[in-house]
Amino acid sequence: MRRVSVFGATGSVGASTLDLLARREDIEVAVLTGGRNIAGLAEAAVTHRAQLAVTAFEDCYIPLRDALAGTGIQVAAGPGAVAEAGLVPADWIMSAIIGAAGLAPGFAALSQGTTVALANKESLVTAGRLLMAEAAAHGATILPVDSEHSAVFQALVGEDMAAIETVTLTASGGGLREWPLADLATATPTDAGKHPNWDMGHRITIDSASMFNKAMEVIEAHEFFDLPPEKIEVLIHPQSTVHALVAFSDGAVMGHLGAPDMRHPIGYALNYPNRAALPIARLDLAKLGRLDFAAPDLRRYPALALAQSVMESGGAAGAVFNAAKEIALDHFIARNIRFTDMAPVVEQTLEQYAAQNVLSAAPANLAEVLAIDNEARRLARTVALSLAAGAT
Ligand SMILES: NC(=O)C1=CN([C@@H]2O[C@H](COP(=O)(O)OP(=O)(O)OC[C@H]3O[C@@H](n4cnc5c(N)ncnc54)[C@H](OP(=O)(O)O)[C@@H]3O)[C@@H](O)[C@H]2O)C=CC1
Numbered sequence: 001m002r003r004v005s006v007f008g009a010t011g012s013v014g015a016s017t018l019d020l021l022a023r024r025e026d027i028e029v030a031v032l033t034g035g036r037n038i039a040g041l042a043e044a045a046v047t048h049r050a051q052l053a054v055t056a057f058e059d060c061y062i063p064l065r066d067a068l069a070g071t072g073i074q075v076a077a078g079p080g081a082v083a084e085a086g087l088v089p090a091d092w093i094m095s096a097i098i099g100a101a102g103l104a105p106g107f108a109a110l111s112q113g114t115t116v117a118l119a120n121k122e123s124l125v126t127a128g129r130l131l132m133a134e135a136a137a138h139g140a141t142i143l144p145v146d147s148e149h150s151a152v153f154q155a156l157v158g159e160d161m162a163a164i165e166t167v168t169l170t171a172s173g174g175g176l177r178e179w180p181l182a183d184l185a186t187a188t189p190t191d192a193g194k195h196p197n198w199d200m201g202h203r204i205t206i207d208s209a210s211m212f213n214k215a216m217e218v219i220e221a222h223e224f225f226d227l228p229p230e231k232i233e234v235l236i237h238p239q240s241t242v243h244a245l246v247a248f249s250d251g252a253v254m255g256h257l258g259a260p261d262m263r264h265p266i267g268y269a270l271n272y273p274n275r276a277a278l279p280i281a282r283l284d285l286a287k288l289g290r291l292d293f294a295a296p297d298l299r300r301y302p303a304l305a306l307a308q309s310v311m312e313s314g315g316a317a318g319a320v321f322n323a324a325k326e327i328a329l330d331h332f333i334a335r336n337i338r339f340t341d342m343a344p345v346v347e348q349t350l351e352q353y354a355a356q357n358v359l360s361a362a363p364a365n366l367a368e369v370l371a372i373d374n375e376a377r378r379l380a381r382t383v384a385l386s387l388a389a390g391a392t
């Protein structure tokens with residue numbers, strides 16, 4: 001039996017992972033973690049006969065304990081308990097917590113040599129160099145689950161990294177792709193929270209509309225594949241059928257196509273290095289008829305330009321960028337700032353952080369990453385509140 005844990009089991013990626021696990025007989029579930037969805041976490045823990053269920057919130061301990069009373073499933077609560085759950089012996093974990101909260105359990109799992117299927121892109125954006133070093137130090141494997149990065153990973157099997165000319169990440173353009181530029185400032189979280197192709201959590205769906213999601217994915221590719229910024233491109237592809245393209249020095253371009261269903265990259269990581277049948281809708285290209293591509297407009301998607309500056313700065317910039325983005329998104333969802341204010345919040349936070357600290361100084365360990373994250377959140381809150389005040 002393979003022992004598997006799912007961090008972020010009550011989320012969108014978590015649900016897709018559990019769907020695949022339920023179809024297997026060779027897997028036992030060690031840990032499931034969640035946040036505030038206690039009914040969902042308890043139900044999943046019972047269905048999958050988990051050894052341990054952990055909620056990230058201490059005030060949810062008693063509801064979770066009560067929901068699992070009499071089942072024999074152990075219960076824990078709090079961010080420390082989530083991080084410690086990464087140390088529980090497992091062969092494979094899914095890292096699918098949203099945000100920088102996903103960092104600590106991933107590091108803990110890697111320290112045990114556990115294979116980490118990585119959906120939590122914030123880990124690579126915030127602490128990519130340290131995360132890759134932690135895996136190497138413990139002989140652990142990180143398998144990309146973000147659909148574009150899984151696509152690139154699959155296109156690179158057996159290839160020479162030195163022969164890569166460019167890696168292209170496709171982007172749907174998000175729910176506001178066809179809105180007039182001048183109207184974007186009026187977009188609400190509901191408007192931005194509708195994705196044309198993928199069924200995902202609310203936060204990443206809004207990040208798709210602003211392309212902060214793609215900006216993070218560019219940094220993620222830079223960190224994971226060790227590619228220089230000039231080799232990473234973004235192409236708008238409204239159908240989300242081609243997930244990524246890799247162009248080689250002999251003029252060949254390898255593309256990865258498939259239905260927009262996260263069970264493909266999750267299943268690929270679960271079966272790696274083999275392939276096994278997956279319950280994914282098959283492509284009917286004749287029915288689809290056409291695939292469209294266009295260059296992104298940086299006036300519409302300023303987050304992409306910010307990603308370039310983050311990669312140029314290196315050091316603490318990824319952690320500052322991610323923390324500021326999370327705060328900007330919180331304030332947009334709370335309707336304190338406009339959709340178009342999110343990029344300025346991130347840009348001004350990067351500027352303010354750089355004015356007070358050495359942006360290019362790389363954090364030496366996870367504690368330093370978390371300190372940078374904390375400081376960037378403090379600055380970003382101030383910037384967001386000043387923009388909110390200006391908007392009223
Ligand atoms: N959804 C997708 O298709 C894709 C997602 N990703 C990445 O995967 C990750 C998960 O995304 P998605 O599944 O959409 O997100 P969801 O919002 O659907 O789920 C997030 C999960 O994290 C839990 N959670 C929330 N806050 C905390 C916290 N502070 N500490 C610990 N756990 C917490 C939630 O618990 P609860 O709901 O119980 O509160 C839930 O289990 C993100 O990093 C995203 O960028 C990457 C590619 C595609």
Ligand SMILES: CC(=O)[C@@H](O)[C@H](O)COP(=O)(O)O
Nearest residue numbers: 146147171172173174208213
């Ligand atoms: C499914 C997945 O990997 C998402 O990150 C996806 O990329 C979101 O779609 P867009 O960012 O292309 O809108």
Ligand SMILES: [Mn+2]
Nearest residue numbers: 146147148217
């Ligand atoms: Mn993606």
